[in-house]
Amino acid sequence: MDTPDDPEDPMPQTRDTNRRIVLANRPKGRPDDDSLRLETGPVPKAGAGEMLLRTVWLSLDPYMRGRMDDAKSYAAPVELGGVMTGQVVAEVVTSDVDGFAPGDHVLAGSGWQDWAVLDGSQVMNLGRDPAHPSWHLGILGMPGFTAHAGLLNIGEPKPGETVVVAAATGPVGATVGQIAKIRGCRAVGVAGGAEKCAHAVEVLGFDACIDHRSDDFEAQLAAACPEGIDVYFENVGGRTLYAVLPLLNPFARVPVCGMVAWYNLSTLPDGPDRGPQILGTLLRQKVKMQGFIIFDTFGPTEHAAFLKDMTGWLQEGKVRYREQVVEGLEAAPDALLDLLEGRNFGKMVVRVG
């Protein structure tokens, strides 16, 4: 990634230039400095039936790693040389689209760039002055919806059950844990490092949070789940999954939302082959394991239920939300790497303009 020499003095967003971050090379394994490239070009012009958007906030999310590969994935890969995919909160600058006026804030999928021209399809108007614009990229947006719909519709937690979730201070995991508590469950988090674990317990209200970097992680997780695990909200894979399997109770449910620990694999890891352990656990314990992609698997009914619940919980102070703000579009590539390797703390958003 080409970045300015002095990161303390980021290039500002201007009316004259569109900075965009494009996929320069498909990474093999971990993305590196050559994977993404900053380009500049003219600000696009809005025509009839279009609007010009100025990006204010860009969301960084683990799924973006998958879009850098050419393989069959959730969705179409980003093309080589194409602007990186991403959800943004933007401000409408000019508009020839009904229902959108200059000054409105919108939620759009216009990606890693300063400016974009869109028609009104797939754009949600957040109004002129939303209270927390960036929250629509997190707790009120895709990550929040992912946590709510995946946990409640696939995980089906019942009061008194034990719910385990990794990345417990990330936007999905933190929300899963807090909803589990609201539903009367024991919530056990997994996170990297003492600071995150303390946050999960003290701020988010998890009953326990285990540091996956501990040598005796498996034993600590077992001790934190004395009655086994009824719901494992899977978003990491790797060591955490393999520590969870022996603890799953009969009829446990495993919504599979992500596997960030494995996103940078370019080949399958060394053995042994855990396939027999995974299938054997499903069989003996009669476990349901179900993958989902939020906007493919769930629709307007689940989205309405999410917004109703989450808006109420936020107003009542029952759900806490933490963001990590990255300053400047040019800092986004390194921040994505941090995210993929667990160095973020809270929902990562980039302040673009």
Add this chain to the structure above:
Amino acid sequence: MDTPDDPEDPMPQTRDTNRRIVLANRPKGRPDDDSLRLETGPVPKAGAGEMLLRTVWLSLDPYMRGRMDDAKSYAAPVELGGVMTGQVVAEVVTSDVDGFAPGDHVLAGSGWQDWAVLDGSQVMNLGRDPAHPSWHLGILGMPGFTAHAGLLNIGEPKPGETVVVAAATGPVGATVGQIAKIRGCRAVGVAGGAEKCAHAVEVLGFDACIDHRSDDFEAQLAAACPEGIDVYFENVGGRTLYAVLPLLNPFARVPVCGMVAWYNLSTLPDGPDRGPQILGTLLRQKVKMQGFIIFDTFGPTEHAAFLKDMTGWLQEGKVRYREQVVEGLEAAPDALLDLLEGRNFGKMVVRVG
């Protein structure tokens, strides 16, 4: 296993002696000649509220391998020195139990022995002269119910979809394929050898059946599923599972009923670790994979639906059923090994008396 010197002249069932096959040693991996032992003893005496049963047919099923281990499994393991678990069709010889008279045939879980004394609990009366007594161990019993409930309730096949099942000439697989056809699906079987594959297509009505011993098994399976796989009824694991994963369609369903290819593992196999491939497929394709144990997962509602459907299909000639009859209790241990290694052809039942 101690067997008579001359297998052509099996020891007959007599009124004076109870032959029983007990677990002599827990096998490490594949069971061998020392795993099971034939013992003889007196015929047990029925007391008040009990009945004496003479075993007529003994069922052999893959789950029996799991009961030989001490590990956490479906159900309690067989104790060392204890009679091997198994379902039988037996004849009532004497009875002090209401609803059971001498001459009645019953379905019971009295295991690998000539004689048993039971009270009436967990015993189903099949009447004095059932048309096909041994069918209650197969197409009308646990394997048939497993196929019906697992396919319809977890697999949820829709007309036009592709259903794949291994062990396609076994009692579960054959039934899965035939129900899939009845429901308007494309049914693709996997079996070991040309003879079984021909039977699956020509007699059972599968659209295709692939020999898993072929060098190009994976390519043949892909060619037989030109529109991908919507339901994979998992009963083997191993190479078949790994050939299926890349072919699964979005929102595919995978009922996990067994993994006979892996039952004899004593340790996890060499790598690579397929865990990321399994989880990644669930995630990208939004697949549901759900293990089930027939009598734990399903209840009277599903059982009644099964009996109604299957009785009707058999009467209408829509479902075909093949048995492999093993002669004599003393031949059961070797027959179980054959079953675990795919050398059976049809539902294995032992004619005990």
